[in-house]
Amino acid sequence: MRRIEVGAGGGAPPYTVTVGPGLLDTLEVPQRHVALIHPEDLPPEFVARVQARLRPVVTVAVPARDDCKTLAVMAGVLSRLAAAAIPRDGAVVGLGGGAATDLAGFVAASYLRGVAFYTLPTTLLGMVDAAVGGKTGVNLPEGKNLVGAFWPPRAVWCDTGTLATLPPAVFREGAAEAFKHGLMSDPSLLPRVLDPEFRPGGALLEGTLADAVAVKAGVVTRDLTEQGERAFLNFGHTLAHALEAVTDHAVSHGEAVAYGMHYAARLSRAQGGADLSAHTLAFLRWQRPTPLPALTYDAVAPYMARDKKADAQGVRFVLLRDLGQPYLARVTEDVLREEFTGWLEDVRRTQGGHGA
Amino acid sequence: MRRIEVGAGGGAPPYTVTVGPGLLDTLEVPQRHVALIHPEDLPPEFVARVQARLRPVVTVAVPARDDCKTLAVMAGVLSRLAAAAIPRDGAVVGLGGGAATDLAGFVAASYLRGVAFYTLPTTLLGMVDAAVGGKTGVNLPEGKNLVGAFWPPRAVWCDTGTLATLPPAVFREGAAEAFKHGLMSDPSLLPRVLDPEFRPGGALLEGTLADAVAVKAGVVTRDLTEQGERAFLNFGHTLAHALEAVTDHAVSHGEAVAYGMHYAARLSRAQGGADLSAHTLAFLRWQRPTPLPALTYDAVAPYMARDKKADAQGVRFVLLRDLGQPYLARVTEDVLREEFTGWLEDVRRTQGGHGA
Structure with a gap:
């Protein structure tokens, strides 16, 4: 298991990204009122494991992939939270790929003008890119990610066990951001990403993933709101x-x-x-x-x-x-x-x- | 003319609330790309005067009063900004009552994850309460102000001349928050609010309004996100x-x-x-x-x-x-x-x- 500390900026406390197998079964949050948001096509087993740990007051399934990243879907999710009377000292937990966690983060940023947010990414792309850095948001008909907030999570758990259920092409897709982090900052990542042991269950998975997360963590710690260095992630x-x-x-x-x-x-x-x-x-x-x-x-x-x-x-x-x-x-x-x-x-x- | 400095918190620079007559005709902002948001029932003269000063790229009229404070209206406004290609270094200017400026502020907070925001309140309630403190947001079917952001403006201009067009009952409505500020913090406000010269064009208007704004400015400077003292405003x-x-x-x-x-x-x-x-x-x-x-x-x-x-x-x-x-x-x-x-x-x- 690896832990990476990330600066949240704006006076918020730093948070920890934990990378390792089986994390879904060891989760803890201090908040008593939790809303869990996940894509409807997520393996039900993941949802059940998180529910068993966090006992959410409300669990909201949202459309798969980018179909959830609309203001209309967000309005429905916010109404579910309000109907469930999630209080200001409650929390929103986003479980799933980068789209669902982007939506969940913007919901957390906006509900009652901001409640605690936790991320449980279940895709490689979500772990390496979306889960770290505090960018949340949805799309507009005019373009992607045009609406959102900088809203850092309180913690990120990357359960590497969840990657085993993904189609291999989805895993390889996510590897692009890890490779990018190698090119821009940590060349030791380049051969490791291409190594056959960089795969779900492989010997190089956890270390490579953690080092790729650490590149982004370093950049966003130094430049939360993209005034400078963070632009290099593009x-x-x-x-x-x-x-x-x-x-x-x-x-x-x-x-x-x-x-x-x-x-x-x-x-x-x-x-x-x-x-x-x-x-x-x-x-x-x-x-x-x-x-x-x-x-x-x-x-x-x-x-x-x-x-x-x-x-x-x-x-x-x-x-x-x-x-x-x-x-x-x-x-x-x-x-x-x-x-x-x-x-x-x-x-x-x-x-x-x-x-x- | 009176100026009141307000702390924005979160590392943002303090901003100034200016109170006085004729401010609509002296506005200046450094941003080149401006979106102007106002309620559709605002006197067209106010809109024209602001347009003459700021030359907005896009002007969006929204439904009057709280009818504009919905996520659906917000989605339409955001699309207008995106279609007009307002860039990250652009600005959103909210002109009108507290509902329109609450919406405009949440648009500013969310568009491209946040652009500069300016407020031009045209009601007494908007000047004393909504314009100061950085609370922005919209309503849900489940309740008022359940969604939003803390997003301080870069400047607030309270043009006391705009108050003359309001029905007297709307002016008296807004006086409630000024009176409240008297009860909780500045008892000298109490007789002044009830004085016949506290009216549009009256001799006590500017000073009383500025002192009422100063009470809220002091509270929110000390407690931006309602951890303590700010709750007293309730x-x-x-x-x-x-x-x-x-x-x-x-x-x-x-x-x-x-x-x-x-x-x-x-x-x-x-x-x-x-x-x-x-x-x-x-x-x-x-x-x-x-x-x-x-x-x-x-x-x-x-x-x-x-x-x-x-x-x-x-x-x-x-x-x-x-x-x-x-x-x-x-x-x-x-x-x-x-x-x-x-x-x-x-x-x-x-x-x-x-x-x-």
């Missing part, structure tokens, strides 16, 4: 968000990040940085993401410019000078276009099985 | 919320507070405090609130117990040992019931014109 995400949008999410987030990391690696090299593209190509071959439809730069470019990380001055990219050396830069249109063509060829090669 | 509100609920809001908030303050004054005396009931009766005679329907203690009591200030241990009352000496107490059922009868008789007497 490595690969500018193209990723565009690919998710143009494919209407046929490409999952973790797959889009894998594609986007390779594009960002190419851009980094084009801007004079080290050539890290062998790493990002190796990850693409390992992950085997959903193949992309026919794409042109002109179809994708408007979505990169609409990325919500755009500020009033335009779109930024996170690039790498070398492993562990991220920086922010603007990249000119001609470079973006040229590298897109090369990126598309690289991607096609990995998927045709002719990669190096 | 003097009179336990019965007030119950009266609003049982009359389905036929009694307005400020009227309900006037009724509730007299009940709390009677409870305070019954618990051994000074007899302050002459003050609260004088205010009731001055305010002339909407008469109450036939009421019994048994009809009202369940709504007092449901007050959201209830914690896991039960309902608390804010009482007064004497002027300026608030404290928290539990009051037993028999005292609550007996004082309810006396309170109802007092109220009937003021409304029959036979008050002392």
Whole structure:
């Protein structure tokens, strides 16, 4: 079992992320009135185990995946909490993937202007990315994650046992964020993520996962509200968000990040940085993401410019000078276009099985 | 013109409440992308004057009064901001009564996980109460203000000129919170609130309003998130919320507070405090609130117990040992019931014109 401390910022106390098997059966919270929120497609066994420990006053099942991340679903959940008379000194516990815990966190942030929040992520993506850092929220018809709050959890429990029930493709999807943490901060993660023992039940699971969480924990402790360093966590995400949008999410987030990391690696090299593209190509071959439809730069470019990380001055990219050396830069249109063509060829090669 | 500094807490910078005539024509904000939110029944002249100063990218009219305080209305407003591409370094400006500024503040707190917020209250209640302290939010079908955020504004402008367009009853409604601030903290407010010169355009308007704002500013500066002293601002509100609920809001908030303050004054005396009931009766005679329907203690009591200030241990009352000496107490059922009868008789007497 590994424990990672995370700074919550804003005067809130730090919280601990615990990584290990069987945590669902050892949970404790001091609050007497608990609301449990989980996706309706979660294995009922997980829900029952958490209920046995925390005895929630109300348990709310929400639609699976991003279908729960709407203000309409949130309104229904909040009404359930109010009807159950969850008091100010109660708690909201989010159990499930990143979408359900994002929703649960925003519910916790908003109900009675904020109650205690605990996260029990059950996907690799949820553990490495969503559960740490205090970002909560829902989507709007106009875009993803446009509404929410910074609301740090009081504790995060990553029960590695829950990962065994996931389809292998969902596990590989989540590995993209762990690999990203390797590229931007801890290169020792790169070979470990690609190791056959990095799998549910594998010998490298707990240590690799904990080290990947520790990268994000360090970043958000130093920069809770994304004034600086935290933006580096968006490595690969500018193209990723565009690919998710143009494919209407046929490409999952973790797959889009894998594609986007390779594009960002190419851009980094084009801007004079080290050539890290062998790493990002190796990850693409390992992950085997959903193949992309026919794409042109002109179809994708408007979505990169609409990325919500755009500020009033335009779109930024996170690039790498070398492993562990991220920086922010603007990249000119001609470079973006040229590298897109090369990126598309690289991607096609990995998927045709002719990669190096 | 008067300026009052308010501490925002949580590491946020303090902000200034400015009180004076004609402020709508001198506004300035540093943000280039502004969203303006106002109730649809606001005088169009106010909206035009703010638009002329701030040149908002998008102006959103919302339903009047509490009809705007729903998650459904909020969703529509957020979509308008997203469609207008308000960026992270943009701002939300709330112009209007307390309901519209409560909604606007929660929109500001939630859009892109938080953007700058400015308040331009145009009612006395909005100026004395809603605009200061950072409480924002909307209602649920299950109760009022059950969802929201603590999100302090960057500045509050109380343009006393806007009060002249209000019906006199709306002005007198808002005076309840100013009178409350007198009872709990600054007794010099009590005769001034009842003075004929405390009216739109009157000689005592600006100074009395500014001093009433200063009471709340002091309390929330010392206790942003209602861990202690801030609870004293709920003097009179336990019965007030119950009266609003049982009359389905036929009694307005400020009227309900006037009724509730007299009940709390009677409870305070019954618990051994000074007899302050002459003050609260004088205010009731001055305010002339909407008469109450036939009421019994048994009809009202369940709504007092449901007050959201209830914690896991039960309902608390804010009482007064004497002027300026608030404290928290539990009051037993028999005292609550007996004082309810006396309170109802007092109220009937003021409304029959036979008050002392």
